[in-house]
Amino acid sequence: MARRSALLFLGLASPAMLICSWSSGFIAELCFILLVMAFPAALITLAVARHGLGPLKVPLAGLIIILEVGGVTMLVLRGQVLEGPWFGAFPVAASIQIYGLWLGPLLLVALAYGLTFDRWELPEEDLRRFNARRSGSDGDNKE
């Protein structure tokens, strides 16, 4: 289900981004941001959701929320550097870009990968099957 949804999203988002590229105005910009920010999470879902998303549901939802909310907020705050509030030494839109879009996903994504690696990305059983196949293929292909 998650894989199908990811494929459907990717299939619709790619041409929709092309349409946005030849359109103008706030709606086209907003759509472009929404599509671009969800694209990485859709690719990850396609890759990891062979048996559902398992423990990756929360970090992937977190990634989508950070990127989507950050992107849209920056768009809404466009042109308000002088009158808007400041946070962490920058006007708020720039601080969302730096602290939110850059530093926000850094530990979330990397830790999610490392902490779920042994039971979700490459479990012992998969590794054992791979090693068995590799031993069998040594004479045929390489190594």
Added chain:
Amino acid sequence: MISPVNPIVVGSAVIYLALVTAVGIWAAGRTNSAKDFFIAGQNIGWIVTAFATMSAAFSGFVFMGGPGLMYSVGVASLFICIPVGFTSGLLCWVVGKRLRLLAGLKEIYTVPDIILCRYRSRRASGLAAVAVIIGTIGYLGAQLQALGILIEMVFGTRALLGELSLPAAMILGSVVVVFYATAGGMVAGVYTDVFQGLLMVVAAVLIFFYALRSGGGLEAMSRSIISSEAFGPNHLDPFGTLPVMTAVGFFFVFAVGLLGQPHMLHKFFMLKDPRTLKWMPLVIGLTQSACVLIWLGIGLAVPALVAQGRMAALANPDRAAPQFLLEFTPGILAGLVFAGVLAAIMSTADSFLNIGSAAIVRDLPKALGRQVRDELLWGRIAVVGLAVFSAVFAYFYKDLIALIGTFAFGTFAAALAPAVAIGLNWSRVGATAATASIATGMVVNLGLEFLSKQTIWEWLPSAPLKMGVLPAAVSLAASFTVLLALTWLSPASHKPDLDPDVDFVMNL
């Protein structure tokens, strides 16, 4: 303005160049086969691989092009580098494990090898090799241009040689990088990458804090920039100086397009043990983020110093980083950072020399049904040819380093990312869809880039794009569209005939 030659900076540069030359000589004795030359014998540990991946990805583009672009367009330029927060995870999840496992079962040295293995199509693999060669010329050209600018500033050759200074400096830098790339191949490449990666991280962190101090702190720099006439408030607005389509297009190309970058994908083939992928995203993400501090630090400090009247406005934005280092940092720190920047440039250049030569002597002949007899020898010859061609291209293309880099990154992204990233995760994608996607990405990107830059033939139309839309973003989206549409349009009963090993790995 050309700053006087600083003996400490010159000394650091000379020591650095001597060290990497020594690594090349050491590695030459350990390079005995094509497997050693192209994938370091598939015997590399995860720390080395992580640093090699990071330092190959980060280059003159980040260390010199980045601050230059930030000087020109402000924080909008950060959309190129902020995806590093999640791209290492994206890379490992989407392609990393499958690339490494496939390289353990089949003889895979290159991205076109992967395409050939996955799709069993010499046409798709040959097109991928052409894309790799074109992108390599652009990327390598950007590195050699950055190397030339850096060397001429360090050694002060402009005062001596005038207009000949840049080509002379490009030749000097190219000779060193070509030497260790031809002698030691990927063995030299990955070990110099570790040394270079460490140097890059230390240099970037130190210079970030020094830049903050020079400019009076982050907030003082921000306020100087927005209140100056030269830069103004838009400089610190993420969508202030560039159209949304350009800024977010950068984000799209540099986040998703990463999945088609051969210099990064290539590193997964070398990894000794697939289990060590576990902490690679953390190490790559943290070290890349540390390196991006130089983009942010110098990128803010230089416009702030110009706004404060403490530095002259720059005629060439690409000189932001070296000019700052020469004018505002103590000799010893400038020396360390110059060595770090040299490291960043050379580590990427040597990766591309290796990848490009593999495309010329392995992938293209394979796609044409031929095999080069002595791949090691011809690989070394191809390295020299590529370096010369790329340097000439960059010298005459005459664009900012970051923009040449964007073109090259975009070429790889549009041509290779969909076929690799979707193809390794969806068994229904067939050779026809992959071939069409690679051709679309390459032709659209080259075509749009050519039409938007060329001024020779006046009768040719300009690129049919709205202002601010990136050719690379359009071509990447088009390439995904073609791959997915053709796959869906193919009859469900027509499932591609997968290699059993590929099928096995795709189902793990």
